Amino acid sequence: MKALQVEHSLARFAAARIASGWKAGAGGRVGPLRLVDADPPALPGPGWQRLSPRLSGICGSDLATVDGRSSRWFEPLVSFPFVPGHEVVADTADGRRAVVEPVLGCEARGIDPPCASCAAGRRRQCTNLTGGHLAPGLQTGYCRDTGGGWSHSFVAHESQLHFVPEGMPDEAAVLVEPAACAVHAALSAPACGAGPGDEPVAVVIGAGTLGLCVVAALARWREDVTRVIAVAKYPHQRELATKLGATSVASPSEVRRAVRRATGSWMLDNGQLSGGAPLVIDCAGTADSLAAALAVALPGGYLVLTGMPGQTNTDLTPLWQREVHLVGSYTYGPEPAVGGRHSFDLAFELAEAARLERLVSATYPLERSAEAVEHAASAGRRGAVKVAFDMRGEPRRLSYLQAPGLPGGGSGEVLGESPERLPASGEAG
Amino acid sequence: MPRPGFVLEVDRSTPPALIWHGEGFRLERLPAERSRIVYAPEPLAPLPDPDAAIRAALLNPLGDRPPLPELLRPGMRLTIAFDDLSLPLPPMRRPDNRQRVIEAVLDLAADAGVDDVVLIAALGLHRRMTEAELRHALGDRVYDAFAPSGKLLQHDAEDPKGLVMLGKTDLGEDVEVNRRVAESDLLVYVNINLVAMDGGHKSTSTGLMSYKSVRHHHNVRTLQHSRSLMDRPHSELHSSAWRIGRLLNQHVKVFQIETTLNNDAFGSQLAFLQKREWEWGLRDRASFMAASRGVELLSPRARRSLFQSVLAPHQMTSVHAGEVEVVHEATIANLHRQQVVDVEGQSDVVIFGLPHVGPYNVGSIMNPLLVMCLGLGYFFNMYIGKPLVRPGGVVILSHPTPWAFHPVHHPSYIDFFEEVLASTTDPAEIEKTYEERFATDDWYRHLYRTSYAYHGVHPFYMWYWGAHALEHASSTVIVGGNRRAVRRMGFRPASTLADALEMAEDQVGRDPTITYFRCPPLMLARVE
Structure with missing residues (x-):
C-alpha cells in the first residue's frame, strides 16, 4: 500500500527545520515525510480492525512534525517510522464509515486494569502511553504499529471508532476529530460572568480549523457566554467566524481594543487593559498568541491553551499578577459540563449543525503531499481552512481488508512523486 | 478693493489648478470645456482698529x-x-x-x-x-x-x-x-x-x-x-x-x-495658495516648487508638524455684540460679504482638495474619519441653495487619508473605525446600533474628562456630518488615499485625478461636467 511515512532521520528533520524557516511547509519536500510502498500494519490483537481511509486532514501538529518543529517532549511518546493522520474518516472492513478517536490509551494497548484516568474515561490523560502491546505513541498517527490516515490502510481498536451517521458528508466527518478538540476546549473552563461586574465575553485567538470550531462550539454550548470575539487575520476567516457564531471579529492588532469595548475595561498607557475577558481560548499556540491571550484575560479569568504550543518566550507576569488560570486542553473525553456526553458525540452534532464541511478547502492525493503540506501551512494566506488527503479516488486493495494476517506486497521502498499530476478535488489557491 | 469670488470656465489655455492634498498639493489640468473652477473672493480689508x-x-x-x-x-x-x-x-x-x-x-x-x-x-x-x-x-x-x-x-x-x-x-x-x-x-x-x-x-x-x-x-x-x-x-x-x-x-x-x-489664511511664504494660478509670478512658482519638493522630502510626522505650526494671518473684519439672534444676523451678513460666490447650477462631479487641518485635528492627525467629515461634512455643505453636485453625482476628494489616529485625541475614533465601519457605513444603522454604547463608555468618558480626548460619541458626529452628502451623491472617490482606509469607509480609492474622473463616469455617464471648489481660502457657494 501507499503511505506517507515519517522516518527517524535527524538529517531530514534538520533539513526540514531549516527549510521551513524560509517557507512554512517546505519540510514537506526535504524533510522526514516520504511516500512509500509499505506493508500495511498488522492487527495488534483482539478488538482491532483494519480501516481504509477516505479523507485525512492535515493538522497543525502534523505540520510541526513535517517541518521539524515539534517539541522534543514528544520524543519518547512516538515510535518511528510512523504514518501521520489522526483526523480521519475511513471505511471499516464491513463497509461502515467511522472516524477515529486517535488517543491510544490503556484499552487499545491491552492494559488491564487500566490506569485511573482511562478508568474514568479520560483517555487523554492516560499514564501508559508507552506500555502494553503497542509501540510508544500518544495517538494513531504517531505510533509505528497502527499506521495513520495518510495511507490506504491502517488499524484502529474498536474502542477508538465513532461511526458516522448516514448522510453526513465525508468532508464534515473528517472534521469531527478537530471539532471534538474544539468542543473540549470550549467546555474546559467554568462558567463566565460569575464574578460581580464580569462581562460574559469569550475571546478565541486564531481562526484556522480549531479556532473556527471553538467559535461554533461556544455559540452552541456555552449559554453563559453572550459575546464571542474571534481574532482572525484573513477575510475568509472573518466571514466564517461570523457565520459560525462570533459576535464580532477583530484582527490581531485590534483585539485589545475589541475586548476593552466588549468588557467596559479601561486601557492603560501601555495598551494594557484594566479588566478583560473571563475566558480566552488560544487556538494558535504561538508566543504571539499566548501574549495576546494574556493581555486580554480578566484577572482571575481562564486562559485555555488548545492550539499545540512549542517552546515559547512569553512574559508571564500578567499570568502571575492577575492570577489567570492557565488550562491546557488536549483532545477529548466525557464533558461534565454537558451531562458527561463525549466530546465526539458533541462534535458530530456540531459538524452537522454548523455544516463544517465548508471548512474543507482543498484535497490532494497522497502523491502530491509536498503541495498539500505547503498549502496547509499557508492556508490562511491562501484563503483556505482545512487541507486534507483524499484517498477516495484510489482503487481499494480489498485483499488488505480481508485476512487478519499480513498480506505481502509493499517493499517499503521510497517512491518519487508521481509524474502524473492527479487533479485535486476542490483544490483552492 | 478686493476682487469678489468667481467661476472660471476651463478651456485649453487654462493652466493646471492647484489642489490641496493634505500636507501637500497637486497641480492638475482639468478637462476643458466641461470643467469650472470656483475661486474664493480675495480677503476683505480688516478693521483698521x-x-x-x-x-x-x-x-x-x-x-x-x-x-x-x-x-x-x-x-x-x-x-x-x-x-x-x-x-x-x-x-x-x-x-x-x-x-x-x-x-x-x-x-x-x-x-x-x-x-x-x-x-x-x-x-x-x-x-x-x-x-x-x-x-x-x-x-x-x-x-x-x-x-x-x-x-x-x-x-x-x-x-x-x-x-x-x-x-x-x-x-x-x-x-x-x-x-x-x-x-x-x-x-x-x-x-x-x-x-x-x-x-x-x-x-x-x-x-x-x-x-x-x-x-x-x-x-x-x-x-x-x-x-x-x-x-x-x-x-x-x-x-x-x-x-x-x-x-x-x-x-x-x-x-x-x-x-x-477675512479669509487670508496663508502668509507671504505661501502666498501662492491665495492666488489664482494664471496670476502666479516667478516668486509664486518658486515657492510652490520649494514647498512641494520640500514636503516630499519630509517624513509624514515632520510634514505634519511643519504644517500644524503654520499660523494664519487672517484678521478681524467685523465685531458685533448684544442680543444673540440680532448679533448673529449681522455676523452672517459680514461673513457672506467675505465668502459668498455665486455659482450657476450643479455639475455631475465635484472635486474638493482637502487641506492638512480641519476643526478637530488642530495639533493632531487628520485621520480617515476626519477626512470624511471635512470633505463630505464641511466642504460639501459649503453651499446656499443647492449642492455644487447634482443628486446622484460623484464627489471626488483629494487627501492621503492615512490609516493613522492620534491615540490621545481620538481614542474612540480608532474603535469606531475598527468596529463600527467594519460592519456598516449606514449612518442610521450606526446611530441605532452603536452610538449609545460609545457615548456612555466609561473609559472614553474618563479620557474626555481628564486627558485630551474627544468625547466617545464624537466620531459618530463626524460620520453624521457627512450623512447629507452620502444620501445626495451616488459615490465618493478619494484620490491618493490609503486604499484600505478608503475602502473601509465605503468609498473608492483612485491613484490619480484622471482615474477618479474615469471612475466617476461609471456613475454619471461620459464627459461629465465638473466643478472644482478651490478651497481654502474659505468660501460659500450660492448655487442657483
Missing part, C-alpha cells in the same frame, strides 16, 4: 441688550465663555480675536467692580485645550490672571455635579447646561465666526451643554435635513440649536459677542 471696534460694539450693542457696562455690577457672577481650539483654521497669529474681546470685557468688568469672574472654554464634546492652546487663544495676561486661581475652566459635558437641567423645549429637547453658566447673572459669549455654521445659539447649545442636549441636534435626522449646514434657515441642526438656545436665554442673560475674519 479692532480694539476700538470691539469697545464700540460693547458700548453700542444690537437688539434689546443695553451697553455691557450697564449689565455689570459689583457682587454679580459673570461668566465669559469662548470658542475652543476648533476655531479659527488655521489657528491665527497672536493676538487672537478671543484675547482682544475678552481683555476688553474684563476691563469693563474691572471698572464696574465685578470680582466673581470665571472664564470657560466652550468645548462641548471636543477635547480639552492644553495650556499652550489656552495661552494662544487668550493671551498670557488673561491666562495668568485666571488659570492659577482656578477661574479658567473648560466645560465638562460629563460632570454630573457641574451640569444643571433647565428643562425641555417645546419639542422635548433636553436643555442641560454648565452649572456655572446657569447660576451666573450674566453670560458673555465670545465667538469667532469662521464659517456660516458657527455662532448664534449654536455656540451655547453645543459648547456649554451635555451629551444629553447635544444629541438632539447632532444626529442623523437633523444632519440629513440640514441643507445646508451653512445656511441656518434651512438647517434642522440649527433649528434645534435655536430652540435650545432660546430656552437657555429664558434662564440666563446672554450677551453675545461675535467676530468675523
Whole structure:
C-alpha cells in the first residue's frame, strides 16, 4: 500500500527545520515525510480492525512534525517510522464509515486494569502511553504499529471508532476529530460572568480549523457566554467566524481594543487593559498568541491553551499578577459540563449543525503531499481552512481488508512523486 | 478693493489648478470645456482698529441688550465663555480675536467692580485645550490672571455635579447646561465666526451643554435635513440649536459677542495658495516648487508638524455684540460679504482638495474619519441653495487619508473605525446600533474628562456630518488615499485625478461636467 511515512532521520528533520524557516511547509519536500510502498500494519490483537481511509486532514501538529518543529517532549511518546493522520474518516472492513478517536490509551494497548484516568474515561490523560502491546505513541498517527490516515490502510481498536451517521458528508466527518478538540476546549473552563461586574465575553485567538470550531462550539454550548470575539487575520476567516457564531471579529492588532469595548475595561498607557475577558481560548499556540491571550484575560479569568504550543518566550507576569488560570486542553473525553456526553458525540452534532464541511478547502492525493503540506501551512494566506488527503479516488486493495494476517506486497521502498499530476478535488489557491 | 469670488470656465489655455492634498498639493489640468473652477473672493480689508471696534460694539450693542457696562455690577457672577481650539483654521497669529474681546470685557468688568469672574472654554464634546492652546487663544495676561486661581475652566459635558437641567423645549429637547453658566447673572459669549455654521445659539447649545442636549441636534435626522449646514434657515441642526438656545436665554442673560475674519489664511511664504494660478509670478512658482519638493522630502510626522505650526494671518473684519439672534444676523451678513460666490447650477462631479487641518485635528492627525467629515461634512455643505453636485453625482476628494489616529485625541475614533465601519457605513444603522454604547463608555468618558480626548460619541458626529452628502451623491472617490482606509469607509480609492474622473463616469455617464471648489481660502457657494 501507499503511505506517507515519517522516518527517524535527524538529517531530514534538520533539513526540514531549516527549510521551513524560509517557507512554512517546505519540510514537506526535504524533510522526514516520504511516500512509500509499505506493508500495511498488522492487527495488534483482539478488538482491532483494519480501516481504509477516505479523507485525512492535515493538522497543525502534523505540520510541526513535517517541518521539524515539534517539541522534543514528544520524543519518547512516538515510535518511528510512523504514518501521520489522526483526523480521519475511513471505511471499516464491513463497509461502515467511522472516524477515529486517535488517543491510544490503556484499552487499545491491552492494559488491564487500566490506569485511573482511562478508568474514568479520560483517555487523554492516560499514564501508559508507552506500555502494553503497542509501540510508544500518544495517538494513531504517531505510533509505528497502527499506521495513520495518510495511507490506504491502517488499524484502529474498536474502542477508538465513532461511526458516522448516514448522510453526513465525508468532508464534515473528517472534521469531527478537530471539532471534538474544539468542543473540549470550549467546555474546559467554568462558567463566565460569575464574578460581580464580569462581562460574559469569550475571546478565541486564531481562526484556522480549531479556532473556527471553538467559535461554533461556544455559540452552541456555552449559554453563559453572550459575546464571542474571534481574532482572525484573513477575510475568509472573518466571514466564517461570523457565520459560525462570533459576535464580532477583530484582527490581531485590534483585539485589545475589541475586548476593552466588549468588557467596559479601561486601557492603560501601555495598551494594557484594566479588566478583560473571563475566558480566552488560544487556538494558535504561538508566543504571539499566548501574549495576546494574556493581555486580554480578566484577572482571575481562564486562559485555555488548545492550539499545540512549542517552546515559547512569553512574559508571564500578567499570568502571575492577575492570577489567570492557565488550562491546557488536549483532545477529548466525557464533558461534565454537558451531562458527561463525549466530546465526539458533541462534535458530530456540531459538524452537522454548523455544516463544517465548508471548512474543507482543498484535497490532494497522497502523491502530491509536498503541495498539500505547503498549502496547509499557508492556508490562511491562501484563503483556505482545512487541507486534507483524499484517498477516495484510489482503487481499494480489498485483499488488505480481508485476512487478519499480513498480506505481502509493499517493499517499503521510497517512491518519487508521481509524474502524473492527479487533479485535486476542490483544490483552492 | 478686493476682487469678489468667481467661476472660471476651463478651456485649453487654462493652466493646471492647484489642489490641496493634505500636507501637500497637486497641480492638475482639468478637462476643458466641461470643467469650472470656483475661486474664493480675495480677503476683505480688516478693521483698521479692532480694539476700538470691539469697545464700540460693547458700548453700542444690537437688539434689546443695553451697553455691557450697564449689565455689570459689583457682587454679580459673570461668566465669559469662548470658542475652543476648533476655531479659527488655521489657528491665527497672536493676538487672537478671543484675547482682544475678552481683555476688553474684563476691563469693563474691572471698572464696574465685578470680582466673581470665571472664564470657560466652550468645548462641548471636543477635547480639552492644553495650556499652550489656552495661552494662544487668550493671551498670557488673561491666562495668568485666571488659570492659577482656578477661574479658567473648560466645560465638562460629563460632570454630573457641574451640569444643571433647565428643562425641555417645546419639542422635548433636553436643555442641560454648565452649572456655572446657569447660576451666573450674566453670560458673555465670545465667538469667532469662521464659517456660516458657527455662532448664534449654536455656540451655547453645543459648547456649554451635555451629551444629553447635544444629541438632539447632532444626529442623523437633523444632519440629513440640514441643507445646508451653512445656511441656518434651512438647517434642522440649527433649528434645534435655536430652540435650545432660546430656552437657555429664558434662564440666563446672554450677551453675545461675535467676530468675523477675512479669509487670508496663508502668509507671504505661501502666498501662492491665495492666488489664482494664471496670476502666479516667478516668486509664486518658486515657492510652490520649494514647498512641494520640500514636503516630499519630509517624513509624514515632520510634514505634519511643519504644517500644524503654520499660523494664519487672517484678521478681524467685523465685531458685533448684544442680543444673540440680532448679533448673529449681522455676523452672517459680514461673513457672506467675505465668502459668498455665486455659482450657476450643479455639475455631475465635484472635486474638493482637502487641506492638512480641519476643526478637530488642530495639533493632531487628520485621520480617515476626519477626512470624511471635512470633505463630505464641511466642504460639501459649503453651499446656499443647492449642492455644487447634482443628486446622484460623484464627489471626488483629494487627501492621503492615512490609516493613522492620534491615540490621545481620538481614542474612540480608532474603535469606531475598527468596529463600527467594519460592519456598516449606514449612518442610521450606526446611530441605532452603536452610538449609545460609545457615548456612555466609561473609559472614553474618563479620557474626555481628564486627558485630551474627544468625547466617545464624537466620531459618530463626524460620520453624521457627512450623512447629507452620502444620501445626495451616488459615490465618493478619494484620490491618493490609503486604499484600505478608503475602502473601509465605503468609498473608492483612485491613484490619480484622471482615474477618479474615469471612475466617476461609471456613475454619471461620459464627459461629465465638473466643478472644482478651490478651497481654502474659505468660501460659500450660492448655487442657483
